[in-house]
Amino acid sequence: MDRTLHFLLLFCLQRFNGERSLSAVYHLLSGKKSAQTLQDSKWFRLEKLFGAYKDVSGYELEKAAAELMTDQCLSLVGDRSYVLTEKGDEQLERWLPSARFLQHLNGFLYHSVDTLFWYRLSLFVQTISNLVHKCRFEPIHRHEATFEWVKRYIFSQKRTASEWAHALYNELVDLLTALSDEEAEMLTLRLTSFERIGWTNEQLAAFFNKDSLYIQLMLQHVLHYMMERLVRDAASFPILHALARDLVSPVSLTRSAQKTYEWLQSQKDIEEIARIRGLKRSTIEDHIVEIAANVPGFSIEPFVDEKTRRNVMKATKELGTKQLRKIREAVGDHVSYFEIRLILAKAGEAGES
Secondary structure, three states, X not given: OHHHHHHHHHHHHHHHOOOOEHHHHHHHHHOOOOHHHHHHHHHOOOHHHOOOOOOOOHHHHHHHHHHHHHOOOEEEEEOOEEEEOHHHHHHHHHHHHHOHHHOOOOHHHHOOOHHHHHHHHHHHHHHHHHHHOOOOOOOOOOOHHHHHHHHHHHXXXXXXXXXXXXXXXXXXXXXXXXXXXXXXXXXXXXXXXXXXXXXXXXXXXXXXXXXXXXXXXXXXXXXHHHHHHHHHOHHHOHHHHHHHOOOOOOOOOOHHHHHHHHHHHOOOOHHHHXXXXXXXXXXXXXXXXXXXXXOOOOOOOOOOOHHHHHHHHHHHHHHOOOOHHHHHHHHOOOOOHHHHHHHHHHHHHHOOO
């Protein structure tokens, strides 16, 4: 696991550039759905890795950071904050070409649903395979909701087992054609059929001579590619599209921010929403920053004027930082921290730098 974890840590810390601590890396990789972590993933262009390693422990990251310090790849610049050394930058560049999982990985959109999509896909494949061969079988997953979903889906259409199998096979082949042979093989070996139990990540790691975290990320990358493609091109994959269509949401907001967003759409201002919801103004401001970072097309014009926006973006670029205090010192105290955060959040959503 060390090499892949070291890569993830270097990748995140290079983007954070000393402006966030090791805790921010932990919250990002584990997928903590707080306003700050969601904003960080946008501001520092780390959406791909949001929730990508849900089981990561703080101890693992501390150990990896210590090892990278020993290897002179990291330099400590504050309380648990690091920057990459020249050697660290070179190491990251050497490892980047082999990190193929970054191509389609999109933890920000899919981290909370990729497991459920996998449950559906794997149980569906197992069920169809056994129906064709008229075999009784033990479901590969003990997940009652998935079992009921697959059963309802199969009974909802008038197809024979062989018709299901033929159509499913053709869709899977078409879908996986865009991937490398290794990626397609990883997914195929992971699936269970009537005659073979799917391999574990550890078995795949031994077979491909990789660490298990690399295998985990590669499989997530494949599943995220599949979900994105199925939603985008539903007509070409009618069977598989059904597995993903109710799982994928284009917007990822915390529950409380979603409520604030609904009130904003009802033309309520910050003070009204704070009063209605019984929350502090600062909490509603946090929600608006989160909304700006995550909702395409959300306008910040009601909250900040264009001149201020340009000045903040100019200062951010010239200073080479996203530290709010330094930006405010540059643009003046008349600009609030809320306005600066809002501008940075919207810039991150729009892909500006």
